[in-house]
Amino acid sequence: MSDISRPVLPPVPTPPPADDALFVDAIARGFQVLSAFHGASGPLSLGEIASRSGLGRSAVQRIVHTLRHQGYLRRDPQDRGYLPGLRLLDHALDYQRLDPQIARVLPVLMELRRETGERVDFSLRDDLRLVYALRFQSKRGFYSASLIGTSVPLYCTAGGRAVLSRLPRPDAEALLARSTLLPYSQRTLTDPQAIMAEVDLAREQGYALAQQQIVAGEIALGVAVLDAAGLPLGAIHIAGSLGEWDAEGFARSFAALAMSAAGALNAR
Structure with a gap:
């Protein structure tokens, strides 16, 4: 599995509030x-x-x-x-050590990495993208996959599709309509109907599967993590190599583990 040059995914700019006396x-x-x-x-x-x-x-x-x-x-x-x-790294550390969600996810993710032997990640949703907050590498780790703060779009990632699947369908469609559907690889789905079909499948299965959507040769499985209101705040991901797995075997081996890990976090 090799790294690739990928499109930049910056956060959506926040416009300044109108007539806000407290805004500096x-x-x-x-x-x-x-x-x-x-x-x-x-x-x-x-x-x-x-x-x-x-x-x-x-x-x-x-x-x-x-x-x-x-x-x-x-x-x-x-x-x-x-x-x-x-x-700037001091503030990144403050975010990670003081965020209660990350403190709860860390031991769950470490155990999932031990059980799977593959790369496992926890990401947080920021509007149209997911931002990786925790990452545990496999033996095939590569540079960009090791960097905390790496962001990926909702529409073409396993975790993003899992997040979209836990929203009401009109809300998921609205998010998709606001997304710039760029091809990250030769296999990236950019047709909205095809993407929504994958989201609907994730809604039925409880997990999403994505093959070579971002990185050539990579397969990933994602499950949404929910907040107290039952809305998706992020996702757990497991990523492997298509040189070692096919989609059916990957899902059979890891879907239940990922859903169990996410379920443990949702229940707390």
Whole structure:
């Protein structure tokens, strides 16, 4: 199973609220500058940050100077521009250690990894995408699959289809209508009717199966994890290689384990 170059999936921008006296525009602009690095392939110059953030160069220069002073941006060692700073990792750690959902999922995911021997992940839903919050590698791990914070779309992933299957069908169709249906591989489904057929199948089975939708040679199984209101907040994924598994064998071996793990989390 090899890594691939994949389309960038940034979060959907949040528009500033109208007539909100508590909203601090300067802080929002600071995060616009940090968000300019989503999907960047290397260091960014001030002009590139301005273009990607939609802010004026003068404002970007002041914000970059401030963020660099605070440790949230840094100069590239070859002096080609700016990169995210080390202190951003402190906030990622805070999120993981203080989020009660992740604290509950961690031992369940570790046990699932022991039982399956394959890569297992836990992702959280952010509108049209899933963001990986926990990942345990298999013997075939590759670089991008090891990175926490990697995001994938709902429409062409096992976990995403599992999430869509636990929503009322009109809500799932509305989310699909707002999605940009890009082909991540030669086998990615981009036809809305075909995608909804997979979502409907996941609704019947209790799990979703996706083959080579993101990574060539990969098969993945996903089960939604529900919040207290019974709505999907994320998903558990198990991923393997089509060189070792066919779809029927993969589902037969792992579907019950994944559904049991998700069910244990839903019941808490």
